[in-house]
Amino acid sequence: MLSNDPVTEFRADWLPHVTDAGLVRLIELLQKGSPLLIHGAFTRTMPMGCLASHVAWNHPRTCQFNHEAGVVWLTKIAGLNPATSAVIQAWDCGGLGNFELRASLLEACLEDRERRASVECLELAVC
Secondary structure (H helix, E strand, O other): OOOOOHHHHHHHHHHHHOOHHHHHHHHHHHHHOOOOEOOOOOEOOOOOEOHHHHHHOOOOOOOOOOOOHHHHHHHHHOOOOOOOOHHHHHHHHHHHHOHHHHHHHHHHHHHHHHHHHHHHHHHHOOO
């Protein structure tokens, strides 16, 4: 599903492909406003990377890549074109400085973590 809204794209096209470890990493970086989470490039000096790079470094199919990890994850795992991704475009414009975008992405991550915990709970039938 292609969307011009970065948060809609993030929820629909990114989060289903993000591993639990990648989700934890994004939450940590977004909550802290970490300088390791950059914009305007996929990576700088390791371990500085954009949203896609941090997700990719925590995915079993792309964790072995360095600077190209985010591009590979977006194209091969999420099935998105990095040049037309609404998330990439919005993040590159402001990154951590765009508080509204950062807060919306963090909210989406937290909701997805809660959803995953509920699904796991139902699957285990222990809650």
